[in-house]
Amino acid sequence: MQILVRLIPHLPESLSVAERDALFSAERKRGLELQAEGKIVRMWRVLGTPTGISLWDVESLEEFQASLSSLPAWKYCNVEVTPLIQHPLEAAFQKGEQA
Known part of the structure; x- marks a missing residue:
């Protein structure tokens, strides 16, 4: 299952430089x-x-949620999730179909 994810960060101004650096490192x-x-x-x-x-490739939505929430900064992000399926034209191209 492929998922397109947009993460829009909004770090709190209250984070110290050391906290921000540690967050980015993690x-x-x-x-x-x-x-x-x-x-x-x-x-x-x-x-x-x-x-x-980012483009994710996971087995299930549960796996995706667990993986996404394991990112330390995700709690400071607005997250937009778009599950993707293969376009019929791409499937035809991969099968070698011609116009």
Whole structure:
């Protein structure tokens, strides 16, 4: 199951520099683990914003929820989730169909 995820961070101003640095360090570590596990397939940054977009590949919505909530900064993000299915045109192309 592939899922497109948009994370729009809104870190509280009350976080100290040390807390922010620790949060970013932990987020990076967990994000790299999720990439190594194949759960996060691709990641992008929206130009000029702190918004991140990622493509996830998971077995179930439960697995996705557990993985997403394991990211330390997710609680400071607005999250938009879009489950994806294969487009019929792509399926036809992969089967070698021609116009």
